[in-house]
Amino acid sequence: MPVKQLTVFLENKAGRLAEVAKILKDKNINLQGFSTTEARDYGILRLVVSDTELARQSLKEAGFTTHIADAICVKVEDKPGELFKVLDVLAKEGINIDYIYVIAGTRLVLSVQDIQKAEEILKKNNVLLC
Amino acid sequence: MNGGIYWEQEVETINKDKLRLLQLERLKNTLINVYENVEFYKKKFDEGGINPYKFNNIDEIQKLPFTTKEDLRDNYPFGLFAKPLDSIVRIHSSSGTTGNPTVVGYTQKDISIWANLIARDLYSAGVRSNDVIQNSYGYGLFTGGLGIHYGAEKLGATVIPVSGGVTERQIKIMVDFKSTVLCCTPSYALYIAEVGKDLNVDFEKLALRVGLFGAEPWTEEMRREIESRLFIDAIDIYGLSEIIGPGVSCECIYKSGLHVAEDHFYVEIIDPITKKQLPTGSQGELVFTSLTKEAFPLIRYRTRDLSSLNADVCKCGRTHVRMRKPMGRTDDMLIIRGVNVFPSQIEEVLMQVKEVEPHYLIVVDRVNYLDTIELWVEVSEDVFAEKINDLEMFEKTIESKLYAVTGINIDVKLKEPKTIKRSEGKAKRVVDKRKGETI
Numbered sequence: 008m009p010v011k012q013l014t015v016f017l018e019n020k021a022g023r024l025a026e027v028a029k030i031l032k033d034k035n036i037n038l039q040g041f042s043t044t045e046a047r048d049y050g051i052l053r054l055v056v057s058d059t060e061l062a063r064q065s066l067k068e069a070g071f072t073t074h075i076a077d078a079i080c081v082k083v084e085d086k087p088g089e090l091f092k093v094l095d096v097l098a099k100e101g102i103n104i105d106y107i108y109v110i111a112g113t114r115l116v117l118s119v120q121d122i123q124k125a126e127e128i129l130k131k132n133n134v135l136l137c
Numbered sequence: 138m139n140g141g142i143y144w145e146q147e148v149e150t151i152n153k154d155k156l157r158l159l160q161l162e163r164l165k166n167t168l169i170n171v172y173e174n175v176e177f178y179k180k181k182f183d184e185g186g187i188n189p190y191k192f193n194n195i196d197e198i199q200k201l202p203f204t205t206k207e208d209l210r211d212n213y214p215f216g217l218f219a220k221p222l223d224s225i226v227r228i229h230s231s232s233g234t235t236g237n238p239t240v241v242g243y244t245q246k247d248i249s250i251w252a253n254l255i256a257r258d259l260y261s262a263g264v265r266s267n268d269v270i271q272n273s274y275g276y277g278l279f280t281g282g283l284g285i286h287y288g289a290e291k292l293g294a295t296v297i298p299v300s301g302g303v304t305e306r307q308i309k310i311m312v313d314f315k316s317t318v319l320c321c322t323p324s325y326a327l328y329i330a331e332v333g334k335d336l337n338v339d340f341e342k343l344a345l346r347v348g349l350f351g352a353e354p355w356t357e358e359m360r361r362e363i364e365s366r367l368f369i370d371a372i373d374i375y376g377l378s379e380i381i382g383p384g385v386s387c388e389c390i391y392k393s394g395l396h397v398a399e400d401h402f403y404v405e406i407i408d409p410i411t412k413k414q415l416p417t418g419s420q421g422e423l424v425f426t427s428l429t430k431e432a433f434p435l436i437r438y439r440t441r442d443l444s445s446l447n448a449d450v451c452k453c454g455r456t457h458v459r460m461r462k463p464m465g466r467t468d469d470m471l472i473i474r475g476v477n478v479f480p481s482q483i484e485e486v487l488m489q490v491k492e493v494e495p496h497y498l499i500v501v502d503r504v505n506y507l508d509t510i511e512l513w514v515e516v517s518e519d520v521f522a523e524k525i526n527d528l529e530m531f532e533k534t535i536e537s538k539l540y541a542v543t544g545i546n547i548d549v550k551l552k553e554p555k556t557i558k559r560s561e562g563k564a565k566r567v568v569d570k571r572k573g574e575t576i
Contacts, residue, residue, distance in 0.1 A: 014521075014523050016516050016521050016528075016551075016553060017553070018551075018552060018553050018556075023553075044525045045525075046525055046528065046529055048550050048551065049516075049528070049551050050525075051523075051524075051525050051528075070553065070554055070555050071553065071554075072516050072517060072518055072521045072553065072554050073518070073521075074518070074521050074522070074523050076523045105524065106524075118523075
């Protein structure tokens with residue numbers, strides 16, 4: 008099962024990320040992990056949270072542009088070689104990763120063109136999906 | 138009068154020769170009126186050797202002096218009135234943000250002619266006496282509100298004088314009172330569409346079917362945007378308070394140029410630099426002479442609006458000359474590193490790029506003696522993509538199209554929604570920091 012990932016458009020301005028964090032806190036939404044990507048004047052924040060719909064609604068009301076997308080989530084152990092194991096499986100099948108980040112210490116969130124196909128390959132190679 | 142497609146068939150479809158005679162007759166009266174009653178014109182005519190009592194050829198209008206906005210300001214407030222205040226029943230005025238405001242007056246007869254012109258325009262746009270007109274132009278010193286109001290009543294329609302602003306209430310009225318016609322600025326129409334979307338209003342299900350939008354230049358792309366979001370026909374109505382207010386020209390249902398009310402206004406296109414009259418079809422500055430106004434007649438008033446004229450008879454059968462949608466103003470023109478750029482060009486590009494709502498701001502500055510120009514564009518949910526590459530591509534597409542159209546590099550900056558101030562009247566699309574303006 009893919010996870011729901013919430014994406015937020017942010018201008019590069021002091022305090023914008025703090026504003027997002029405050030909204031999540033006020034709504035008692037737990038943040039499992041996130042990553043940021045930046046261009047010159049703006050950035051994209053990607054979040055995995057306990058209640059994606061509520062988070063989206065709350066951010067929208069506060070004037071943020073948001074987007075929900077599916078992403079793959081896999082479980083790894085906290086030991087050397089775990090990232091390589093996952094990447095190697097995908098690389099051998101010629102699957103390109105658009106972006107990848109860690110949530111909650113031992114989980115990887117990653118995005119590829121064909122999520123279903125990638126998940127099947129991972130399963131076949133004994134990678135644990137969340 | 139009613140029943141057909143014309144409000145006043147005879148004068149709207151008059152042949153050109155008859156129209157020229159009518160114009161000459163009315164111009165002669167106007168020239169005598171201003172010569173005898175306005176010191177400013179008496180002096181100008183005397184200096185130019187113009188004898189208003191012997192004026193007998195409409196083409197000689199080219200010899201008459203121009204009137205400019207500066208002339209209006211110099212004669213603030215009532216210096217150009219041709220009637221004493223006793224016979225004036227209404228005053229309107231511009232906001233005067235850049236100097237003395239311009240003040241205009243109307244006699245009872247002026248008001249009644251104006252109301253009739255607006256009724257004619259509404260009628261040509263397909264509005265009838267059984268329509269419910271939501272008039273969201275500002276009521277007050279601005280000519281839009283009261284101008285449309287009197288014309289709508291003259292037509293016999295039901296007028297809701299809601300004026301501008303309080304957009305949620307506008308939408309509630311639109312839904313509850315089943316408004317069929319909306320009158321406001323085109324940028325406010327889009328704002329209503331946006332607020333309506335937030336409130337989950339389904340405009341397709343509303344009774345609204347026509348809008349008459351004016352008081353600021355707008356593009357064909359903006360028309361398509363308004364029409365597809367509000368599910369209406371969007372008609373352009375043009376005017377300026379100096380000439381009468383809205384109703385100087387208006388589109389018919391064919392939306393292929395604005396019919397100038399030639400029985401009341403003589404229109405010319407001039408080259409703004411040489412000030413010479415240009416042949417029909419050429420692009421230049423619109424110049425109007427009022428032919429019937431009593432209180433505030435103007436001779437060859439330079440509007441600073443850029444357009445061109447089309448003398449062909451329209452599909453609707455009206456013979457009055459059509460002016461192209463004004464594409465900008467000579468004083469809106471930005472000079473960026475020596476290149477002339479019109480905000481309307483930038484808007485057109487923006488609307489061509491898929492799904493962009495026209496919430497944008499042009500920011501001009503001078504850094505280290507060099508002009509800079511930025512285009513701020515809000516990122517709406519329609520545009521937002523999950524990947525940074527898509528956003529960068531979107532930015533670059535706009536930038537390269539802008540370069541192709543204007544020949545200069547315009548730096549596109551993506552902004553969060555609602556960071557650009559919304560207007561409830563005339564939209565402010567340019568901030569020129571070189572002139573000390575601030576965002």
